[in-house]
Amino acid sequence: xxxxxxxxxxxxxxxxxxxxxxxxxxxxxxxxxxxxxxxxxxxxxxxxxxxxxxxxxxxxxxxxxxxxxxxxxxxxxxxxxxxxxxxxxxxxxxxxxxxxxxxxxxxxxxxxxxxxxxxxxxxxxxxxxxxxxxxxxxxxxxxxxxxxxxxxxxxxxxxxxxxxxxxxxxxxxxxxxxxxxxxxxxxxxxxxxxxxxxxxxxxxxxxxxxxxxxxxxxxxxxxxxxxxxxxxxxxxxxxxxxxxxxxxxxxxxxxxxxxxxxxxxxxxxxxxxxxxxxxxxxxxxxxxxxxxxxxxxxxxxxxxxxxxxxxxxxxxxxxxxxxxxxxxxxxxxxxxxxxxxxxxxxxxxxxxxxxxxxxxxxxxxxxxxxxxxxxxxxxxxxxxxxxxxxxxxxxxxxxxxxxxxxxxxxxxxxxxxxxxxxxxxxxxxxxxxxxxxxxxxxxxxxxxxxxxxxxxxxxxxxxxxxxxxxxxxxxxxxxxxxxxxxxxxxxxxxxxxxxxxxxxxxxxxxxxxxxxxxxxxxxxxxxxxxxxxxxxxxxxxxxxxxxxxxxxxxxx
Numbered sequence: 001x002x003x004x005x006x007x008x009x010x011x012x013x014x015x016x017x018x019x020x021x022x023x024x025x026x027x028x029x030x031x032x033x034x035x036x037x038x039x040x041x042x043x044x045x046x047x048x049x050x051x052x053x054x055x056x057x058x059x060x061x062x063x064x065x066x067x068x069x070x071x072x073x074x075x076x077x078x079x080x081x082x083x084x085x086x087x088x089x090x091x092x093x094x095x096x097x098x099x100x101x102x103x104x105x106x107x108x109x110x111x112x113x114x115x116x117x118x119x120x121x122x123x124x125x126x127x128x129x130x131x132x133x134x135x136x137x138x139x140x141x142x143x144x145x146x147x148x149x150x151x152x153x154x155x156x157x158x159x160x161x162x163x164x165x166x167x168x169x170x171x172x173x174x175x176x177x178x179x180x181x182x183x184x185x186x187x188x189x190x191x192x193x194x195x196x197x198x199x200x201x202x203x204x205x206x207x208x209x210x211x212x213x214x215x216x217x218x219x220x221x222x223x224x225x226x227x228x229x230x231x232x233x234x235x236x237x238x239x240x241x242x243x244x245x246x247x248x249x250x251x252x253x254x255x256x257x258x259x260x261x262x263x264x265x266x267x268x269x270x271x272x273x274x275x276x277x278x279x280x281x282x283x284x285x286x287x288x289x290x291x292x293x294x295x296x297x298x299x300x301x302x303x304x305x306x307x308x309x310x311x312x313x314x315x316x317x318x319x320x321x322x323x324x325x326x327x328x329x330x331x332x333x334x335x336x337x338x339x340x341x342x343x344x345x346x347x348x349x350x351x352x353x354x355x356x357x358x359x360x361x362x363x364x365x366x367x368x369x370x371x372x373x374x375x376x377x378x379x380x381x382x383x384x385x386x387x388x389x390x391x392x393x394x395x396x397x398x399x400x401x402x403x404x405x406x407x408x409x410x411x412x413x414x415x416x417x418x419x420x421x422x423x424x425x426x427x428x429x430x431x432x433x434x435x436x437x438x439x440x441x442x443x444x445x446x447x448x449x450x451x452x453x454x455x456x457x458x459x460x461x462x463x464x465x466x467x468x469x470x471x472x473x474x475x476x477x478x479x480x481x482x483x484x485x486x487x488x489x490x491x492x493x494x495x496x497x498x499x500x501x502x503x504x505x506x507x508x509x510x511x512x513x514x515x516x517x518x519x520x521x522x523x524x525x526x527x528x529x530x531x532x533x534x535x536x537x538x539x540x541x542x543x544x545x546x547x548x549x550x551x552x553x554x555x556x
Contacts, residue, residue: 015057019056019057027053030098031048032046038474043471047088050089051095053100054100055101056101057104062099063184067184069535070533073095075095075535076096076097077097078223079098080102080149080151107123108227109198110135116199116229117229118227121149121226124147126387128150129141129385133235133240136235138167140164140168142159146386151227155213156219158215160448162286162337163233164448165286165449166284166449168449169447171213172201176199176200177192181530182223182533183531183533185530190229211530223530223536236257237255237258246309249378250387252384254377257341257343259340259352260340260371262332262337263364263367264333265334266334267334270334270364271336274362275409275451276409284340286339286384287336287339288337288444289442289444290337290382294391294394294440294459297320297436299329300325300328304325304375305319333439339383395461399462400460402480403415403441403456404455406454419456423438424437424438426476430475432473433476434462440458443455477494507541511548513548514548523541
């Protein structure tokens with residue numbers, strides 16, 4: 001479909017010639033996306049090339065761009081810091097403008113008393129955290145790391161991280177947003193909609209949080225979010241973080257009111273019991289299973305090599321065969337990290353005593369080497385800042401996260417062995433996957449404030465530049481779906497990744513078999529109201545009329 005050059009000139013008039021481009025070199029830099037090779041024809045690294053890329057600087061410019069797109073039938077795909085292949089246009093032969101929000105990078109305000117910050121889309125977690133820590137406050141940094149957009153995690157995608165147990169999921173921390181709908185209307189949500197300021201995500205007046213985001217968000221499929229207010233949390237540490245030690249394993253000194261531990265457990269039953277006791281006793285500031293992302297067999301060798309200034313990746317294979325390293329791998333095989341922080345030294349001592357009592361009750365223990373000063377300080381830096389996300393790609397330059405179904409600890413403990421066995425099976429069957437052991441499950445101690453609900457993501461490392469490795473990863477994704485179905489487990493992350501490469505009819509056929517298709521029909525009605533020309537993409541899921549039963553929404 002050809003788009004009139006009048007559309008390009010109209011958008012150029014809005015933002016200026018220097019802030020719009022259809023140069024193929026620029027367009028391909030946006031189409032080049034992580035995970036594209038898992039869903040694209042011929043395992044291409046490129047998602048569909050956008051029709052043009054535009055860099056607006058204000059909400060008014062975004063609104064004007066949306067209106068031009070409505071006039072000319074151009075699809076809309078916003079991107080801020082980006083993450084995953086769904087940050088790009090979804091379909092070939094479907095002209096889409098990529099709205100790059102990097103010029104909208106202002107911290108608009110920080111309300112120290114009421115613990116609220118208002119930001120634009122390109123403000124990253126790292127930027128805001130550095131400012132609010134000076135005021136004795138902190139933010140929940142999502143699992144994707146400190147370089148990510150706060151608006152994205154709060155308004156349009158998953159918002160959980162290592163600190164969500166204490167600070168809340170960013171979907172809950174959202175205290176109002178400014179939303180430009182695909183139709184080009186500006187909608188204010190929460191208390192902002194009643195001209196009461198940025199303090200409440202649910203009113204006074206009707207709430208739109210469920211419409212705009214739900215659990216997973218619309219992932220760029222329902223317009224552009226240009227501002228949001230985010231709830232802040234108390235911080236009882238230094239006003240400025242001062243990393244120490246040589247790169248890359250920077251370390252953060254541990255103050256008197258803080259404790260940093262890696263906790264091991266003898267079984268998955270003990271794991272669930274330990275988790276539930278931590279929730280019930282309300283201890284902990286950061287709670288995460290981080291270091292298993294490297295794979296349980298290789299994790300100790302990797303991280304202790306990483307800690308050495310003279311260590312290299314070439315040392316890991318030899319180190320992993322050392323009997324002492326294998327003993328440490330077994331000691332930390334089912335483990336997690338917890339950071340305690342008190343408002344005073346006495347408070348953290350009390351939390352420490354409670355943790356000791358929990359461990360005595362459940363058979364949990366401190367993983368000795370990982371609790372020594374050097375590794376504890378590395379853990380402290382890693383989890384307070386989440387600045388080591390490059391480690392996700394450390395083995396061969398690519399990884400895919402499967403599973404991650406969320407629920408209570410007893411649910412997660414039951415599916416974890418299934419995920420581990422399946423991954424181990426696929427590693428043995430193919431040289432295309434990193435042989436790291438079946439357990440590369442990592443994730444939050446909780447994805448909601450106070451605990452009780454979380455999931456584990458299996459880190460499947462593959463070489464994106466080796467077709468056999470890519471195909472082995474795709475096979476594992478389908479194997480994980482089969483494992484879920486065989487064990488009565490809801491489908492995981494691999495399913496929503498794979499759907500990116502499916503035609504609409506295949507997706508709708510799957511959706512029509514869902515137990516609650518009325519939700520997808522209700523979302524169709526939302527889509528029809530806010531996006532009548534269907535300019536947003538299918539990352540906002542819905543079903544056509546008449547598909548799927550039971551359906552309790554009148555189909556008009």
